[in-house]
Amino acid sequence: TTCIILEKDIVLHNELGNGSFGVVKKGEWKVSTQPPQTIPVAVKVLKADAFSQPGIYDDFRREVEAMHSLHHPNLIKLHGVVFHPLMMVCELAPMGALLDYIRSQNGKVSLNFISKWSSQVAAGMAHLEKNRFLHRDLACRNILLSTLELVKIGDFGLMRALPDADDCYVMSERRRVPFPWCAPESLRSRQFSHASDVWMFAVALWEMYTFGEEPWIGLNGSEILRLIVRDGQRLSAPNACPPDVYMLMMQCWDLVPKERPTFAGIQRYMETNK
Numbered sequence: 001t002t003c004i005i006l007e008k009d010i011v012l013h014n015e016l017g018n019g020s021f022g023v024v025k026k027g028e029w030k031v032s033t034q035p036p037q038t039i040p041v042a043v044k045v046l047k048a049d050a051f052s053q054p055g056i057y058d059d060f061r062r063e064v065e066a067m068h069s070l071h072h073p074n075l076i077k078l079h080g081v082v083f084h085p086l087m088m089v090c091e092l093a094p095m096g097a098l099l100d101y102i103r104s105q106n107g108k109v110s111l112n113f114i115s116k117w118s119s120q121v122a123a124g125m126a127h128l129e130k131n132r133f134l135h136r137d138l139a140c141r142n143i144l145l146s147t148l149e150l151v152k153i154g155d156f157g158l159m160r161a162l163p164d165a166d167d168c169y170v171m172s173e174r175r176r177v178p179f180p181w182c183a184p185e186s187l188r189s190r191q192f193s194h195a196s197d198v199w200m201f202a203v204a205l206w207e208m209y210t211f212g213e214e215p216w217i218g219l220n221g222s223e224i225l226r227l228i229v230r231d232g233q234r235l236s237a238p239n240a241c242p243p244d245v246y247m248l249m250m251q252c253w254d255l256v257p258k259e260r261p262t263f264a265g266i267q268r269y270m271e272t273n274k
């Protein structure tokens with residue numbers, strides 16, 4: 001079961017950034033082992049308004065149990081939760097969000113790194129897929145850098161754990177909704193699946209190969225949906241993107257969810273095309 005951590009065992013330090021659903025701070029966790037040891041952690045302090053509706057705690061606890069049971073080198077480890085205030089105590093990724101790193105390099109990111117990061121994200125997502133766990137919000141902002149050689153996916157399942165008040169977070173304006181990353185079926189009828197995670201994965205790849213551009217910049221959800229569904233448009237091939245990677249992206253952006261590759265298939269493809 002999930003480790004319930006006492007507030008007294010967490011020391012909070014500087015802010016690391018604004019993640020989804022709350023602010024993230026660097027912290028230290030005094031683990032009550034013998035002898036007691038202190039480990040560096042990242043603490044996501046969840047916004048109270050996410051817990052407005054009744055029964056949210058039970059849903060949250062169930063989701064956190066599931067998150068806690070997922071272990072993979074390319075997934076941020078959830079150590080436990082503190083209740084009141086609600087905080088998720090997680091593995092620290094010292095180099096922060098991949099998107100911030102890529103943007104800070106002004107287009108000078110080696111394609112070898114991008115290819116390595118892509119296959120690590122595919123491996124982490126294949127682990128979620130194998131465990132029948134949906135991410136629902138995969139994007140470069142939710143991929144974290146432990147080292148330049150190792151990326152980890154964060155926030156998996158959080159969208160489900162903390163649905164918006166009207167539980168269709170995709171349509172709610174209150175939170176920055178990930179329209180440009182969403183599969184059409186998620187935008188249209190809030191359907192989420194491994195196939196919609198695969199769609200989002202390809203958008204995250206597009207972000208990496210454009211060195212951090214915003215997908216469908218300036219367009220709102222309905223304009224994006226029309227371009228994709230009515231006009232058959234897709235994000236254009238980034239200049240730095242190898243042709244076979246763009247072909248993979250286009251397969252992940254198939255309008256028909258079951259025509260898209262699985263993460264198991266994507267991982268195999270990336271292993272062989274290293």
Ligand SMILES: Nc1nccn2c1c(-c1ccc(Oc3ccccc3)cc1)nc2[C@H]1C[C@H](O)C1
Pocket residue numbers: 016017018019024042043044067076077078088090091092093094095096097144153154155156157158
């Ligand atoms: N773990 C981290 N290390 C360093 C910087 N970080 C981390 C997280 C972060 C992401 C997710 C999270 O909560 C989870 C993790 C796994 C599954 C569900 C929720 C906690 C911290 N967020 C950040 C920074 C990058 C973003 O701007 C705020």
